[in-house]
Amino acid sequence: MSLMDTARKVRENAYAPYSNFKVGAAIRTTSGNVYGGVNVENVAYPEGTCAEAGAIAAMIAAGDTRIAEVAVIADSPIPVSPCGGCRQKLAEFGNGDVPVTLGTTDGKTMSTTLADLLPGAFTSDYMDRT
Numbered sequence: 001m002s003l004m005d006t007a008r009k010v011r012e013n014a015y016a017p018y019s020n021f022k023v024g025a026a027i028r029t030t031s032g033n034v035y036g037g038v039n040v041e042n043v044a045y046p047e048g049t050c051a052e053a054g055a056i057a058a059m060i061a062a063g064d065t066r067i068a069e070v071a072v073i074a075d076s077p078i079p080v081s082p083c084g085g086c087r088q089k090l091a092e093f094g095n096g097d098v099p100v101t102l103g104t105t106d107g108k109t110m111s112t113t114l115a116d117l118l119p120g121a122f123t124s125d126y127m128d129r130t
């Protein structure tokens with residue numbers, strides 16, 4: 001199953017009763033494992049979490065840390081664009097050249113990379129405190 005197919009499958013379980021905008025994300029790590037995540041909204045709207053954040057949480061809970069590839073899918077007119085916060089979250093665990101495929105449920109796709117999504121990411125390079 002392709003990474004996008006995994007994102008499409010988990011998306012069915014997204015909990016988005018307030019926006020009605022279900023999103024699925026899938027991450028493949030450098031060790032070859034695949035993790036899915038969906039957006040989980042809350043009646044207190046700011047408490048909702050994005051699909052990408054869910055996939056990252058599943059990856060970390062499994063003891064995996066390095067992202068090799070990302071796919072995100074939504075029922076949108078154009079391929080879904082990860083929010084700024086998720087771009088920063090993804091950049092924590094993947095190099096700039098990590099391929100990211102953004103998709104729509106009707107089959108449109110757009111290929112990009114983490115660096116293209118977030119030029120000038122705030123990284124650990126700024127944090128040498130030794």
Ligand code: THU
Pocket residue numbers: 016019021022023038039040041048049050051052072080081082083086
């Ligand atoms: N959302 C994601 O989960 N990922 C994205 O890449 C874009 C937006 C969610 C957040 C919220 O639950 C809904 O989509 C509408 O913004």
